[in-house]
Amino acid sequence: MGDQIRPTARAEIARPASISSDIDRKIDESAGLFVVQILPPMKTRHDTTPYTPHPAATNSLSTEKIFKYAPYTQSILWYAHERLMIDLRSDTVTKPTDAMRQAMARADVGDDVYGEDPTVNRLQEMAAAMFGKKAALFVPSGTMGNQLAIRLHTQPGQEVIVEHTAHIVRYEQGAAGALAGVQLHWVQGNRGLISSDQVEAAIRPKEPHTVQTGLICLENTHNSGGGTIYPLATIERIRTVASTHGIPMHLDGARLFNAIAATTLPPASYAQHFDTLSVCLSKGLGAPAGSLLLMNDLTLLDRAKRFRRMYGGAMRQAGVLAAAGIYAIEHNLGRLKEDHDHAKRLARQLQHIPSVKITPQDVDTNIVIFGVIGHRLSPSAIVAALKQEGLLINAIGENSFRAVTHLDISSAMVEEACTIFIRVLGG
Ligand code: TLP
Numbered sequence: 001m002g003d004q005i006r007p008t009a010r011a012e013i014a015r016p017a018s019i020s021s022d023i024d025r026k027i028d029e030s031a032g033l034f035v036v037q038i039l040p041p042m043k044t045r046h047d048t049t050p051y052t053p054h055p056a057a058t059n060s061l062s063t064e065k066i067f068k069y070a071p072y073t074q075s076i077l078w079y080a081h082e083r084l085m086i087d088l089r090s091d092t093v094t095k096p097t098d099a100m101r102q103a104m105a106r107a108d109v110g111d112d113v114y115g116e117d118p119t120v121n122r123l124q125e126m127a128a129a130m131f132g133k134k135a136a137l138f139v140p141s142g143t144m145g146n147q148l149a150i151r152l153h154t155q156p157g158q159e160v161i162v163e164h165t166a167h168i169v170r171y172e173q174g175a176a177g178a179l180a181g182v183q184l185h186w187v188q189g190n191r192g193l194i195s196s197d198q199v200e201a202a203i204r205p206k207e208p209h210t211v212q213t214g215l216i217c218l219e220n221t222h223n224s225g226g227g228t229i230y231p232l233a234t235i236e237r238i239r240t241v242a243s244t245h246g247i248p249m250h251l252d253g254a255r256l257f258n259a260i261a262a263t264t265l266p267p268a269s270y271a272q273h274f275d276t277l278s279v280c281l282s283k284g285l286g287a288p289a290g291s292l293l294l295m296n297d298l299t300l301l302d303r304a305k306r307f308r309r310m311y312g313g314a315m316r317q318a319g320v321l322a323a324a325g326i327y328a329i330e331h332n333l334g335r336l337k338e339d340h341d342h343a344k345r346l347a348r349q350l351q352h353i354p355s356v357k358i359t360p361q362d363v364d365t366n367i368v369i370f371g372v373i374g375h376r377l378s379p380s381a382i383v384a385a386l387k388q389e390g391l392l393i394n395a396i397g398e399n400s401f402r403a404v405t406h407l408d409i410s411s412a413m414v415e416e417a418c419t420i421f422i423r424v425l426g427g
Pocket residue numbers: 089090091092140141142143144167171219221222223252254255280282291
């Protein structure tokens with residue numbers, strides 16, 4: 001669970017008369033069972049009593065709550081509106097630990113638009129060295145990393161070859177079309193993976209009528225495929241095809257660290273095959289934000305900085321975030337295998353529930369995708385029923401669900417999640 005003080009106790013606490021009616025309702029909903037978190041003794045607005053808010057802040061709900069709770073809670077922060085939830089919706093939900101927050105607080109910073117943030121520079125150098133690339137650029141999100149790459153490698157009107165359930169296809173709000181003016185050429189993969197033959201077949205001929213292929217994008221691990229790891233040999237074959245046709249390759253490596261942890265392959269063994277790759281610090285590594293776009297070509301770096309600015313992603317004292325990234329790489333990479341073990345355990349338990357369709361052998365890393373067939377509850381009702389029991393997952397398709405293990409999920413929580421699954425889906 002990391003080194004932060006986390007919700008540790010479920011406590012029966014009598015409803016204080018002083019708190020308001022909407023809180024009363026929330027209290028009733030959770031049947032008087034609350035999670036309390038004992039905060040470390042730091043002076044925050046949560047645990048100090050009077051301060052005068054700026055008039056512009058007086059309408060803010062949080063300010064109201066702070067005032068309502070301050071006299072009552074002292075240094076105990078109420079989670080009256082939040083029962084202790086086992087949150088398997090994504091590995092993006094992790095919260096920075098105290099140690100990570102301390103690293104952030106101590107970060108030496110400067111204005112990164114001038115290239116003067118020493119902590120951002122350190123993170124970029126560290127990542128470039130790790131992946132065997134000449135340069136890395138810190139960006140706020142994985143989506144921005146992917147979109148910068150698409151913009152860098154293509155011309156408007158070109159086409160990008162990508163697997164049909166890729167994040168770039170499903171979850172980036174059509175940015176490739178909107179921002180780079182390209183269309184996506186979807187290739188149907190197997191658990192998110194496509195072959196070199198499929199890529200070869202999708203490359204457009206260089207003749208005057210036909211749209212031109214500007215880029216090939218792969219995703220490793222593949223999110224919608226179920227955290228699938230690309231075999232290095234497949235990537236090598238695709239690279240050969242791409243090079244023959246003179247087409248650049250980008251890797252959406254939002255969860256490349258999971259592939260690295262699972263295979264123990266050196267990071268550069270994947271990175272060497274791509275002209276650009278983006279890796280996320282805010283997934284399994286547990287940083288609150290930030291991704292890196294890596295490349296060898298320094299002319300690309302210069303253009304990437306300009307597009308980052310154009311897309312609104314150039315930040316100032318971003319070292320506060322970069323420090324979390326450095327901390328995450330140094331401390332959390334080594335433990336990703338634990339998440340993979342948790343995901344496998346979950347999958348093995350789920351397979352015993354008759355309505356659940358899952359192949360535990362397909363769970364490569366920290367993502368478990370499963371179907372629920374012929375259950376009396378609809379997918380949204382299933383999600384709601386699980387939530388009622390204290391378990392959060394996402395429905396990702398008609399009868400398809402996703403559970404993701406991460407830094408804030410302990411073995412005990414995995415056991416509890418299995419019990420809840422059996423209770424809700426077994427009936
Ligand atoms: N994925 C999120 C959602 O957007 C679906 C998640 O919960 O898994 N590439 C891949 C493969 C991703 O899974 C994600 C995030 C991204 C890129 C985008 O990262 P962010 O959220 O930082 O823009």
